[in-house]
Amino acid sequence: MHATGFLSFYDRFATAPMLALITKDAGVSLYSAVQLVTVYVLLYALGQPIWGLLSDRLGRLTILRVALVGTLLGSVASVAAPGFHELLAARAVTGLFVGSLFPSMLTIVGDSFVGPARAREISSLQTYTALGTTVATLAAGALAVWVDWRVVFAVTAVGAAVFLVLLRRIRFPVGGGPHRDVRSAFTAWPLWTYGLGMLEGAILLGVLTYIVPALERDGLSTELAGVLGATYGVGIIGGAYLAKRAVARVGRTVMIAMGSTTLFVAFLLASFSQGVVALTFTAVFIGTSNAFLHSSLQGWATDVAPAARATAVSVFVCSVFLGSSAATGLTAGMTRNGYGSVFGATCAATLVLAVLAVGSHAVWSRRRTELVGASRTQV
Template identity: 30%
Template sequence: MTSSAPTTGDGLGARLLFTLALLSATAPIATDLYLPSFIEVQDALHTDATRVQLTLTAFLIGVGVGQIIWGPISDRVGRRLPLVIGSAGAVVAGIVVVAAPNIEVLIGARFVQALAAASGMVIARAVIADLQRGFAGARSMTLMMSIQSLAPVVAPLVGGVLAGHVPWRGVLAVILATACLQLIGAVTSVPETLPATRRAPRLRFGDLLGRLKRPAFMAYVLTQAFAFGALMAYISSSSFVYQNVIGTSELVYGCAFAVNALGMMGGGLVSSRLSRRRVHPATTIKFSLPVLILASFGVLGAAVSPVPVLLVVPLFVVATAIGFVFGNAAALAMEHTRDAAGAGSAVLGGIMFLVGGALSPLGGLAGDDTAVPMACIMIGSSILTAGCFAIGRLHVARDPESEAAFATA
């Protein structure tokens, strides 16, 4: 089945939406899940920590490069074929990863695995842009990203459990099993959503640069990217903050992590309902950003206070506020790149991972016994999120027709 044009009405089923969320959650599933097994990988393959870390670096580079490649390809040949090919390639590479006889093969296979799996990440957003626009598109995007947002917070916990009971190859086999599920979902649940009449006449990687020249699009992309940066600052520092600073046990830390994940998911689900009621995504973001900024300052206040347990409250509020921003910012960005949704999705995902990857390690600059650096990164990221969003709204005010789909309520 092929869709002919995006609609403003509801139309994505739960099966398709869940499949798209699974496809877009490749990176956190395939990285965070096996991080606790690094030491075991090092011992088993008789290598050093630096080379083991290169397996993660190779994967992240592969994700970035893959999105840049698959986005424009999907604009030219359609969504389904590159999605199926990429998903199948990820399965084949995953088999090599599990059976890797040495660290060199593991590093190379992880790069190829990421390169192939990136097809699902970039095409999932493009599929929604193909099928829906306006409030319906924002609703589907927030729902998909609400489901997806669970992956980067749940995966490390699952990985920790697996690392204590399953050999490292078994952990990588779990990632392979996930890739198999993604392939099955791509084949059985994702239709072709870009008919031949709407495809690019030729393969144009220059469309990626063309997206960078669209100020409103880039403002929304950076809005999401810096919100993601605040989230990654929290995720990368959370184990130290909860266990070393607050003094919780691993069990309590896991529970707190889960509660914050539910808060973020709840923010996305509420955003989805607001879109159903024709509340403009920009309105939702506008009211969420002051909460995000104030909560980030609350994290800093709790970090320097003599009662560090107070951190749990503002951290929950930050996670929830990000849930309100994430999907709405993506929906607004994709509204400004409908002529090349694949290329736009590639830029959106690439910059998000670039910013998140750059900011995530900064939370540990002062050691593992303080939450102050994490709080400062969150404050800076939240302020930049608000600044980029404000710039985006200024450009839209000059060209209201660019978001006309949200004025058809």
Template identity: 30%
Template sequence: MPPGLIVLLLSLLLGLQPITTDLYLPALPELTAQLSAPMAQAQLTLTALLLAFGGSQLVWGPLSDRFGRRPILLIGLVAYVLASIASSLAPSMGWLIVWRTLQGAAMGAGVMCARAIVRDLYAPTQGARVMSKGLSGLGVIACLSAPLGGLLTQWLNWRFALLALGVFAAVTLVVVALRFEETVQHKNPQALQLGTLLATWRHILGHPTFLAFSALTACSYSGLFTFLAASSFVFTGVLGLSKMQYGLVMFVNSLAYIGGTFLCRHWLPRFGVRRAVAFAGVLSLTGGTLMALLTLSGWISLWSILLPQLIFMVGHGIHQPCGQSGSVGPFPQAAGAASAMNGILMMVCAFAMGGWLGGHMDGTVLPLTLGVWFWSALIALSAWTLVQKHG
């Protein structure tokens, strides 16, 4: 496959994650009100999706090592399209949670295979640069997701916002079906045997390089998830922004992430992975600390939250490509399983944070700002210790 096609495929597959979480965020307050559901139940439409997304990768990963990436991608994308249609027709919050959970499980196939494909085709350092290009595409999709969700919700209703996810997945399905060529050169016929699975997982979880980069990606994603899960209620409910204004906030947030991925590609050949991650740790901690101190001091406004968040997102744009490619680097023969394990660790941390937010959203900005601060400290700790030693 031409390099440009690989980057396009990575962008679409990785883009399933932000479009699934970001596009419906402007609709979240409206659908919560229309379905007469409590806020804690509304949070489950996001946290249950992410838990299913993480858990499903433990199944998709070994399956893709056994049968190849292509069949897993086709099955997952078809399931995603069907779950999206069902979500848009959900009659209650309970059914919406069910369909969003299935949607998350299907999304796991696409995102897991994207990370594994990078390891199939590239060595770890080159893979980090290619991953950063794919994640730049992810950032573009994330830029468009929240504004589009705001427009669809404002002009039509929240059901059309959820239906748009199925349209995106259908386009991705067509591209995969017509252009994607299998990247697994030697399928592992023993990948699904219980003994092999347990031995593979034990080997992955015991590898210090995997643990170092997985700690980095899990903490970085959890910081982003804290912002995503609480932002619609904070910006529209507490600060009084309109759906369109909130969509613009998310657009700018994604632009900062894209900037981080470009900076990652500039720093990698100059400094290497470990030093690039260390510098990004400074950005993460600076953004999180500044956000918390400004709000604790009583300055609560759009800019007191957004400007520090932009600094945090630049660091996120460096941590994710380095961490995702680094975590699967030591496992060329089990890239699917390693990608899956990295994915589920990220989602378990995000799910736990989502559960905490559901019980602590108190009508103030503090759950968001203090949550991002907490994760920024753990990001810096991982970047400056574990990655430096084992990266």
């Protein structure tokens, strides 16, 4: 069911490449068409804590089924929408339900695996999400041109229907129930990880938005800039392959350090040069960092509040999105004369993230080990 991660990221990134065609077909301005992405992402992010709370109360499988049904209905409504406003409402509803798919799978991984095995499963899940992102970036626009933009949303509907059928044959840990303590997701360490998630989202995803525009500023066509920007997905896939083999040998704290270092190098390159080669390597390195740094922080989020794992994971994901949106809004004014200053500032912010994330995870790991050792001694 890791393919659910593919579906969620495919749908999340499929609309942007089709905006120009939807603008012409619906007879609206590009500014209006962009709202299709805005409302989708807004509902995707805001729904995260709600889904997490419900998952801890009602169980993982129940919420995953609800999310797939909602994704199916929202996608069908997107295909059948007779006008732009109906399409806007359908995309908002779809975003709300798709937003539950990836955190649900991440929580199930947290329930089902421990230690290095969990890290490897998270890396595998990231591989599928990277494939979904890459396929959406490269294929959605082509499908929209060659066939119809509604076909792109129909693919999501078919995928959700297939996964609903397959889900009948699969048994996950139920999760949820009265033994869950939702309040534990809002204690000191979980809140700290949410703050790190917000900072990481700002750096990793918020500034990633500028890679393609920077390539276009260098003179590339929109199509070629999009292809080079999509090498971010290649970086994730390659990084996930390496991360799965490294995590058992070096541990999560070192993985965070490796990912932070890779991210620093990525933005250091971009701050010195906004040429095609430098920015392509930047995109690849950001993707590689995602596989090491982001997957490690996600793994930490699954550990930090075991009695309210779904809530903690969902709030962490929401924090990453909020950080991404905040970074894009705060740095937009810095791009008037180019993107070098944005990449330079991000390079400095990456050093701050590295110190905070590596240092705090080392402290948390040591304290956790001490607590486990003390409890075994008492037994």
